[in-house]
Each structure stands twice: as C-alpha cells, then as structure tokens.
Amino acid sequence: MQSRITGRAYVLGDNIDTDQIIPAQYLTYNPAIPEEYRMFGKYALSGVPDDQAGLPKGHIPFHDPSDEFVSPYRIVVAGKNFGCGSSREHAPIALAAAGIQAVVAEFYARIFYRNAVNGGYLIPLESRQRLVDRICTGDELLIDLDAALLTNLTTGQTFELQPLGEVRPILEAGGLFPYARKAGLIR
C-alpha cells in the first residue's frame, strides 16, 4: 500500500447508497471474470442523481468522453454514511475499477467499509470534519496516510483524517486473504 495518494477529487453528498454507486441492473456482470470486471468501472456512480453528481455544482460526469471505463478522478470525497444499503461488494469494486484509490467520507456503512478493506480494493478514510463543503470536484488532493492528513493542493488547505487503525495491516497486506496468510490463519 502506498503511503501517499494524489489525484483529482470527485465530490458527493450524504448517504450515497450502493444502488447509486452501482445500480442493481449491472450486478449481472461477474466481477470474478476480468472482461466483466471493467464493466463495473463503466457504470460506477451511474445511479447518482445528476444534480448530486460532482458537487458543489452537480451535473459533472464521472467519466471523460475519452475513456468510458476509467474515470479521470482518483479520490471520492463524500459526507455521512457512504456505501449504505446493500452488501454488494460490486460497490467498492466499481469504484476501484473506475480508478478510485481512496474514498474520504465522514463515516461509512459497515458492510461497504468491510468490503473495501477485506477485498483490498481501495482505502476508506474518515475525515475529522465535513469536507464536502470545502473541496470542489476537480480539486487536486494529496493524502498522506502516515501523517493522516489530506491537503487540497488547489486551495492549499490541509485537513486531518482519522488514522486507519486496526484495518491498516489488512489494507497493507492487500486484503483479507493475504492478511490471513501472513498471519498463518490459512495456507
């Protein structure tokens, strides 16, 4: 796991549920099949209502016309209860397939959080304050995991993040399986 993540922010609101992250009609793709995995990147965040897509203005597409599978954004910034709703692991998979490396939210619904960590798809970070009103879609961000800081390179502002704590070793190992192997729990 790299300790620094940089990239452009895509900003969303509160209670972004798994149907908004990846609508149910696309769950027929099997993420275990590589050709189908990338379809999740194509449809990631396609369920977000247009006026809520890319805050503060909204109506900002998550994908550029030049690439329908991978988004130009690397970090999702959101409000409360990110990933609420269903248990579909397709949600963190979709964000990761679209190129998202980290999500910074106030807090997460627990299944999404566990899926992100145990699958090793992306780093789910918690901010100490609400960032949705302080970061605009398109801002260039720098996340320093060791210092637990997020810097908005566009505005120069720095914000504290919650340390990753007990899930860090799992994320560093790359997910539940490599972690359990390292710990001698499975062969």
Next chain:
Amino acid sequence: MSGMTLTEKILARAADKPRVSPGENVWVNVDVLMTHDVCGPGTIGVFKKHFGPHAKVWDRHKVVIIPDHYIFTQDAMAHRNVDILREFAREQDLPYFYDVGSPRYKGVCHIALPEEGHTRPGEVLLGTDSHTCTAGAFGEFATGIGNTEAGFVMGTGKLWLKVPPTLRFVFHGQLPPYLMAKDLILAVIGDIGCDGATYKAMEFDGEAVYNLNIEERMTLCNMVIEAGGKNGVIAPDQVTLDYVNARNKSGRSYTPVYSDTDARYAAEYVYDVRRLEPIVAQPHSPDNKAPVSQVKGTRLDRAYIGSCTGGKLTDFRAAAQLLQGRSVRIDTFVVPATTEVTRGLDSERINGQTLREIFVKAGAKIGEPSCAACLGGPADTFGRLNAPLACISTTNRNFPGRMGHKEARVFLASPLTVAASALAGAIADPRDWLT
C-alpha cells in the same frame, strides 16, 4: 463485571471465549453461510482463486445457496449466473441448493432460510446480502457480508467480526389493528436516522414484540440495516422454538441464548405502541419519516406488495383484508416472497375467498416469487419502475433508483397502508379503510 447482551453472548460462544466486549475483534465459527445469484458467482470466484480450482467448501451442510434475485427475466447474464451456482452445487455436492426451475425452488433467501429450517437460536448466520439480518428474529446473530468475506468463510468456516455495542428497543402496549411491525421499524429508523445504528446491534424487546407472530418479528429485524445496524435480534420464546423445531429438518441441535439481566446497552429507546400512527418513509431515504396523516392524499401511480420485508403471508393477509370486495385505483403488484407463500395465497381464505381470488378480483397483478422489483433488477423485471413514477411499497429501501428509475419516487409503508393507498389511488390511512 457486567453481564453480556444476547449478541455478545452468541459471538463469545462462536469465538470460543468466556466473554467478549463491544469494539473487540474476534474470529468466529460460522454455523450457516448463505449466498444467492447476485453475489454467489463472485463469491465462488474468490473461493476458487484463493483455495484452488479443486478446493472443497469447509462443510457442505453449512453452505446454503438460494437463487432469488434475477430469476423471471430474459436476461442471459442472469441465467448464466444461476448456471454458475448450479455447477458449483453439483461439484461440491451441496444438499441445500434451491435450484430455479426445480420443485425445490424457493424465492427470496431471507424467507426461504427459516422456511427450510436453516435458522436456529444461538447460531451465527452470515449471508452475502444486507437483509441477512432478518434471521435475528430467531434469536441468532445474522448479518450481511461481501463476496471476499464469503469466499473466505467458504474455505475456512471462520471470519473476523467486530463485536457491536447493542441498542435496546422496548415496545410496550398492545399493537392496535391498524399497525404492523413495519410501522414500528419505520418509526425507529425515522427516530435514529439511517445511520443511527451504524456498527451496532439492535435488540428488540417488550410485550408488543413478543405478541408479534414470527413473520412480523422477521420484518422488525429485516430493516435494521436501514438504520445501519449490524444485526437485529429478538430473544427466542415459545413462538420461536415452535417454529424452529417444526422446520429444523437437519435436526441439528442448538442452544438458545438470552441477554443477562445486567447486560450493558449503549442506549435504550422505549415506545408505547398505542401512541404510534401508521408511518410512511418518503423519498429518498428510509429515515424520511412522516405519520400517514401528514402525507395522506399524496398522488401515486403504483402500489407494490412484496420482498423479504413485505411479501410474507402475514403481509398478504393484511393487504387482502382491505382489498376484499374493493377495486384498486392504481397499478398494484403482488409478489410473494417464496413458493410457500404463493401456495398460501391459494390456501388462506378470508370469508371463504382465497387471498389470490381477493387480489385478482381487486385488480392486482400477481407475480412469481423472487426479489423482483424491490431492487429494480433487469429492465424486464415484474413491477420494475421503468419511468419516473410515484410508488408506495412494502419493500425496504427508497434511495434514488432503488426500484429502477432514478427519478422515481418510492414511499415505504406497511402492507395495510399500501393496500389502503392502492384503493384510494393516493397515500391513504388504513384506519379509514378498516371496518
């Protein structure tokens, strides 16, 4: 040292520990792992990738596979996913695979699990579906997990879990005839918010809870996830044990568990059910609560009665009670959760008429047992909102796009409120229609 809650006790035993405390991470032994057609193929992929193409599941009697989501559709990918389950069940010789198109086909997994005797007090049930929490109604620890976790459980029978603190909800009083478990849980979600129980257990207690039949208790536990809850749980009583013992075909023994009298709760909420009104959750969140009197008259295009939340026999009996001898004014969809519920529509009678006859005469359309339009699904799914319609539904979620179209407006309510609204063509108060 204080006592333990029901949830803590189950997890302590599953972790082979004398006691556990909230916040502690423990490795637990899993009693039942359930998966379905939407998450099963991914789970099987994870299992094979990490344990090898010829690996065997840790215990073939503890893996239950119930296809239920995308069944009655022309979608070829959906059929392919059921084929993956079928092949896996054959290769692993799984005794509990409820195949599509066979006499064993069931429908919605959360209702099928207890019907087929896979829920027992004191056990740990993990499923690749957020509404796995439904089974807490049987006094067990039940929660939803992802594909990676389920793949891990398939190979090892174990998973790490964080012990949640418990919130206690006590319902006093006798439930009035116009209220159902759905009203109680919508009241709770509205009060604590759709993140109010995040990372927490929700334990239900009080005479109003113990006076509910087992299906209504399932409705209560089913929607804890809509408050962010990790699990919902109701201590077993004779009603629970009678149901479980009648269905526990494998004969596996179990030990009921109860909260200690000095157990510590993170918070306690007390309700007098006699003072509650029927509740409606307005678009676009299950916590957007309104008493029915406040939203009465809101125009609707459609009514939907179905899902693990509101597609059980008790739900249809309640709806039929209002629909008998009347006609719906909007498109009304009836989707039994399981094949057993479907049979119930033909065997249950009110004033000599079967529930099916009542629904058909009232002008409702009856679908095949599955998750159907609760979560949208493929475009040809029965009852799916393919246009920005206003729909009142007995289902569990109304976030944007949940039932199909992302501009559709979904109102969540009890089967009584939905049936009254179907008759009125607008949100209606069941008290005005109950005779």
